[in-house]
Amino acid sequence: MNRSLNDISVTTLKGVGSALADKLGKIGIHSIQDLLFHLPMRYQDRTRVVPIGSLQPNSDVVIQGKVLASEVVMGRRRSLLCRVSDGTGSISLRFFHFTAGQKNNLKPGAEVRCFGEPRRGATGFEIYHPEYKVIQPDAPIDVEETLTPVYPATEGLTQQRIRSLCEQALSLLANEDSLQELLPDTIRQKYRLSPLVAAVKLLHKPPPDISTELLGEGRHPAQQRLAFEELLSHNLSLQQLRKRVQSIGGFAMPPKSQLTDSMLEQLPFSLTGAQQRVMNDISQDMSAIQPMLRLVQGDVGSGKTVVAALAALQAVENGYQAAVMAPTEILAEQHQINFANWLKPLGISMVFLSGKTKGKKRQEVLEQIANGEALVVVGTHALFQDEVHFHKLGLAIIDEQHRFGVHQRMALRKKGEKNGGLPDQLIMTATPIPRTLAMSAYADLDVSVIDELPPGRTPINTVVIGDDRRSEVMQRLKTACLEGRQAYWVCTLIEESEALQCQAAEVTAELLKENLSELSIGLVHGRMKSAEKVEVMKAFKEGHLHLLVATTVIEVGVDVPNSSLMIIENPERLGLAQLHQLRGRVGRGSVASHCLLMYHAPLSRQSKERLQVMRDSSDGFVIAEKDLELRGPGEVLGTRQTGLAQFRVADLERDGDLMESVRNAARELIEQSPECAEPLINRWLGRGEDYANV
Ligand code: ADP
Ligand code: MG
Numbered sequence: 010m011n012r013s014l015n016d017i018s019v020t021t022l023k024g025v026g027s028a029l030a031d032k033l034g035k036i037g038i039h040s041i042q043d044l045l046f047h048l049p050m051r052y053q054d055r056t057r058v059v060p061i062g063s064l065q066p067n068s069d070v071v072i073q074g075k076v077l078a079s080e081v082v083m084g085r086r087r088s089l090l091c092r093v094s095d096g097t098g099s100i101s102l103r104f105f106h107f108t109a110g111q112k113n114n115l116k117p118g119a120e121v122r123c124f125g126e127p128r129r130g131a132t133g134f135e136i137y138h139p140e141y142k143v144i145q146p147d148a149p150i151d152v153e154e155t156l157t158p159v160y161p162a163t164e165g166l167t168q169q170r171i172r173s174l175c176e177q178a179l180s181l182l183a184n185e186d187s188l189q190e191l192l193p194d195t196i197r198q199k200y201r202l203s204p205l206v207a208a209v210k211l212l213h214k215p216p217p218d219i220s221t222e223l224l225g226e227g228r229h230p231a232q233q234r235l236a237f238e239e240l241l242s243h244n245l246s247l248q249q250l251r252k253r254v255q256s257i258g259g260f261a262m263p264p265k266s267q268l269t270d271s272m273l274e275q276l277p278f279s280l281t282g283a284q285q286r287v288m289n290d291i292s293q294d295m296s297a298i299q300p301m302l303r304l305v306q307g308d309v310g311s312g313k314t315v316v317a318a319l320a321a322l323q324a325v326e327n328g329y330q331a332a333v334m335a336p337t338e339i340l341a342e343q344h345q346i347n348f349a350n351w352l353k354p355l356g357i358s359m360v361f362l363s364g365k366t367k368g369k370k371r372q373e374v375l376e377q378i379a380n381g382e383a384l385v386v387v388g389t390h391a392l393f394q395d396e397v398h399f400h401k402l403g404l405a406i407i408d409e410q411h412r413f414g415v416h417q418r419m420a421l422r423k424k425g426e427k428n429g430g431l432p433d434q435l436i437m438t439a440t441p442i443p444r445t446l447a448m449s450a451y452a453d454l455d456v457s458v459i460d461e462l463p464p465g466r467t468p469i470n471t472v473v474i475g476d477d478r479r480s481e482v483m484q485r486l487k488t489a490c491l492e493g494r495q496a497y498w499v500c501t502l503i504e505e506s507e508a509l510q511c512q513a514a515e516v517t518a519e520l521l522k523e524n525l526s527e528l529s530i531g532l533v534h535g536r537m538k539s540a541e542k543v544e545v546m547k548a549f550k551e552g553h554l555h556l557l558v559a560t561t562v563i564e565v566g567v568d569v570p571n572s573s574l575m576i577i578e579n580p581e582r583l584g585l586a587q588l589h590q591l592r593g594r595v596g597r598g599s600v601a602s603h604c605l606l607m608y609h610a611p612l613s614r615q616s617k618e619r620l621q622v623m624r625d626s627s628d629g630f631v632i633a634e635k636d637l638e639l640r641g642p643g644e645v646l647g648t649r650q651t652g653l654a655q656f657r658v659a660d661l662e663r664d665g666d667l668m669e670s671v672r673n674a675a676r677e678l679i680e681q682s683p684e685c686a687e688p689l690i691n692r693w694l695g696r697g698e699d700y701a702n703v
Contacts, residue, residue, distance in 0.1 A: 014041040014178070014187045015692060022177045032166045033174075037657070042692070044178045045188060045209050046235070046657055047171075049158030052224065055124060056153050056217035062097030064127045064134055071152060072100065073122040073144075079115050090132070091115045093123070100127060101135045120146040155214035156221075175213055182206055191689050192238060193682045196674050200237065201230075208234045227663050236659040237667055237674075240449065242693035243656070244675040245686045247452035251302060254453075259300030259430045260403050262327035264292045269322045271355055276315070283461035284312050290457045291320050291435060295404070301433035304451055306440075307459030308629040309593025310466065313437045314344065316459070317406050318351050320435055325357060325384045329403025332432075333387045336409045338363055339535070342543055343568070344408065345387045352385060362388035362397070365539050404433045409440070439593070440586045443630070443637045448668045449661060452675075469596040471604045471624045482576060482605060483524055489574050490528050490555035494600065496574035498558045499591055501582045511536045511560060517578070518558040528555040535560060561591065570598035580606040580623070581616040585636040588623055615639060637662065657693070 017040055020030050038044050059070045074095035082090050089104040089112055102123060104111065115121065125139030160171045181187055190197075190205050197204070208231035215224060223229040227236075273280070280288065287305055294301035307313045321331035333348065335341040345361050352359060360374045360383040377383040381400030386392065436454065447456060474482065486496055498521065500514040511534040518532040531545045531554040549557045550569050557572075561583070575595045580588055588606070596602040606620055622635045659667075678685055 013189060014045065014181060015695070017041045019044060019174070022174055025174070029166075029170075032163055036161065036163050036166075041178050041181060042188065044175060045182070045213075047160060047175070048212050048232070048235070048658060050161050051159045052156040052215060052221065053124070053159060054217070054221075055157050056155065058122070058150060058152065060097040061093070061095045061100050061134075064098070064100065066128055066134070067126060069124065069126050071122065071124050073120070073150075074099070075146070076115055076117050076119045076121060079112070079117055081112070084131075089115070091121075092132075093121060099133075101130065101132045102139055102141070103130070103135050103137050105138070114143050115141075119143050120148075155216055156219065158213055179210060179213055182210060189688070191685055191692065192241075193678065193685055195681065196678055199677075200670055200674055202234045202237055203230055205234070205238070207231075227660065232658070233664070233667065236656075236664045237671060238689070239656055239659045239693050240664065240667060240671045241674055241678070242689040243449060244452045244671055245678065246690045246694050248675060248679060249686060249690065251453040254302065254431055255299040257300070257431050258298055259433060260327070260329060261296060261298045262324055262329060262403055262433070263296040264323055265326040268326050268355055268357070269319050272319060272322055272351055275351070275354060278463065280315070281312065281459075281461045281463055283307075283459045284316055287457040287459050288316055288319055290455075291316070292323060294455070295320065295323055295433055300431040301404075301435065302454050303434070304436045304438065304447075304454040304456045305459065306438055306447075306456065308462065309439045309590055310462060310597055311439075311459040312463055313408075313439065313459060314347050315351075317408070317435065317437060318348055320404060320406065321348070321385050322352070322355075322357075324404035324433070327403065329401050329432075330378075330381065330383065330399055331385050331404040331406065332392055332399070332402060333385065333406045334392050334408065335387075335389060337535075338365065338389055338539065339533075339542060339546075340408065341387060341389045342539065343546075346543075347568075348385060348387055357384050358382060359385045359387065362386060363391050363539075364389060366391070402432045404435065406435045406437065408437045439590060439629075440633065443634050446637065446661060448672055452672070465599055466596060467599060467601050468627060469592060469602045469604050471592065471606065471627075473606045473608065473620045473624050476578070476607045476609050479607070482607060483521070486556070486574065486576065487525050487528065490525075494574055495549065495552065495554070495569065495572040496556050496576065497572060497594060498556060499575065499577045500558065500560055501577070501579045514558055514560045521556065521558060525556070530554065530556045530558060532558045533560075561587065568597065569594070573598060573600045573602040575602075575604045576607055577604065578607050579609055580620060581608050581612055585619055585622060585632050585639070586629075589629055589632050592623070 018030075019025050019033055019038060019041060020027070022041070025033070033039070033044075036047070038047055053069045055071050057071065058073045061072055061074060064070065064072070072093070072095065074093040076091050077094050077099065078092040080090055082088055086105055089107040091102040091104075093100055093102060102115070102121075102125075121141050121143050123136060123139035123141040125136035127134040127136050129135075158172065158175070159168060160175070162168060162171060188206055188209065192202060192205070196202070211219075211231045212229075212235075220229065224232070287307075291301070291303060291305075294303055305313060305316065317333065321333065324331040333344055335344055341361070341363055345359070349359060358377075360377050362371070362374050362378070366374055366388075374383070375396060375398075378386055379398045379400055386399075391397070486498075490496060498517065500517050514532060514534045518530060521528075522530050531549055533542050533545045533549075537545075545554070545557070548554050549572075552571060573595050575592060577583075577588065577591060583591070592604045595604060606623060608616070608620065612620070619635075619639060622632060626632055626635075
């Protein structure tokens with residue numbers, strides 16, 4: 010049997026020493042198979058000689074002709090200019106760097122063949138620094154038989170080098186077993202996927218008559234075939250993960266309708282239809298012995314927190330603990346306050362744990378978690394740490410999932426394992442995740458959507474305004490606040506530095522206090538002590554402050570219905586999803602709300618477009634789709650979540666329409682040919698991922 014090319018290192022190829030192997034490693038190429046999946050990003054057409062008279066600008070071509078004139082000209086820079094004609098037209102070759110030998114070669118009368126990109130210049134079409142060869146006038150026309158690939162490269166790795174390595178790799182493909190077809194025939198036929206080896210060969214050496222348009226867009230059947238296989242493998246790996254989790258088993262925690270009913274009675278409102286539906290999904294999941302793996306999506310203000318609290322109570326009713334985890338200190342504190350409001354009256358013991366819980370208090374909290382005295386635990390990622398031992402963790406609620414990586418999600422799953430089962434997992438996100446992204450990144454989760462806002466909300470009027478109108482904005486702010494409304498003033502900074510952002514907020518707060526002495530103004534940012542922050546938030550919530558100056562820490566979770574005005578400085582620095590989150594802090598009461606996006610000119614075209622989206626839409630899903638389109642999946646999911654959104658061949662934006670088929674194919678493959686899953690996962694996710702260990 011032949012060894013798979015996946016197991017053969019590139020160092021077995023001619024000319025690959027350790028230095029070159031390192032460079033290849035940098036762009037993810039280790040095995041010969043990696044090299045074969047390293048697809049060209051574009052192609053050059055060296056398959057035919059183009060008549061000079063029919064040249065079009067801006068695409069690489071081969072031309073051939075006789076040098077008519079050749080001279081060194083003194084423009085802004087000295088250059089060698091050669092006029093070349095082939096009888097159909099003429100063109101200039103221009104060299105800014107040239108040797109005496111070159112000058113001599115390109116003398117009038119010489120026949121040259123060139124490759125390069127014609128551009129319009131001072132003398133009509135010109136090619137700067139073409140590749141060229143002086144040839145015999147009657148030499149036979151020898152051109153390439155296939156398009157010439159241009160590969161993604163890295164420093165010190167030339168196109169010629171990669172091309173010759175790929176040639177070598179392709180020659181090993183002569184033996185078709187070496188790159189095994191892993192997709193069963195039934196799947197290949199049903200989804201019209203071309204055979205693997207043919208697709209790979211074609212993409213490295215496309216025939217001259219191929220549709221370069223499809224190829225350029227990445228929509229050629231050969232490209233789609235590979236993208237499909239890659240997406241399928243990712244999907245399978247997440248399905249497998251899910252299966253593994255479910256085979257471990259969890260705890261059955263059926264609804265007892267004791268604590269949950271008491272909480273519902275105590276609420277000043279009744280649940281929306283969407284909240285009820287999602288609560289039913291969760292309740293059913295929790296009843297089953299398999300661990301729940303559910304993602305709840307709901308726009309800001311849709312009322313996810315209540316649903317989370319009800320789920321926590323269902324766990325507690327069954328004698329288990331529930332943990333609630335938030336991505337930031339301030340959001341965790343908000344949850345603590347909200348949960349305490351609902352749960353304390355029912356006599357449920359709660360503790361709080363974050364990185365800032367220190368010393369004796371920390372010991373106490375850890376002990377209560379370990380001995381089961383604490384029934385509900387709220388905190389930050391501090392809850393993931395090794396020193397945290399739960400007595401009987403039944404349910405883990407993770408808020409704002411997109412900020413935690415898939416790996417952290419797994420770390421938490423492990424937490425409950427010691428008690429002979431995995432805890433149920435409920436993941437809440439206010440970032441509407443575009444469908445295609447959700448299908449690929451969260452294929453291991455069931456999804457429920459709270460697609461209805463509680464009644465009585467008024468739409469937010471969003472205005473985009475330049476910061477040269479700051480004083481006008483301050484006047485408007487003063488008037489509104491003196492009429493009894495409350496407002497946020499949000500400061501942003503380009504840099505991720507929390508320290509600088511906090512400083513900016515401090516400066517702004519001072520400035521506003523000077524200019525608006527009639528108003529009471531508070532400040533909250535991430536570097537303040539917990540107790541201070543809670544104090545300020547409480548004062549704002551109780552209406553003792555007109556204005557809250559804040560960094561983006563208020564992005565999530567803060568809930569003050571009376572606040573109806575928000576000013577965001579330099580909104581162009583934030584992602585759309587983040588802006589939408591921020592804006593969701595207003596528009597929670599019955600008065601009309603306003604959001605002023607105060608940008609700093611000049612704006613790039615993309616920034617303008619993004620702010621316009623904010624002005625025109627209040628639908629989180631529309632905004633998220635637009636965000637995906639403008640910024641790409643890596644950014645939308647958050648930079649911290651690497652891995653999942655990164656594909657070798659597939660591109661979620663381009664191939665989003667494959668996802669539906671991919672999901673179906675994954676299901677069919679698991680049913681019909683389960684043995685195919687493992688090799689596929691190994692092929693596409695083999696290296697560096699620890700899915701297998703979970
Ligand atoms: P989310 O976490 O989804 O952004 P919250 O859970 O913070 O939203 O809810 C936003 C606000 O709406 C809170 O003040 C909450 O008490 C209130 N709320 C939640 N559900 C309802 C409902 N069914 N009817 C009226 N108000 C609700
Ligand atoms: Mg919330």
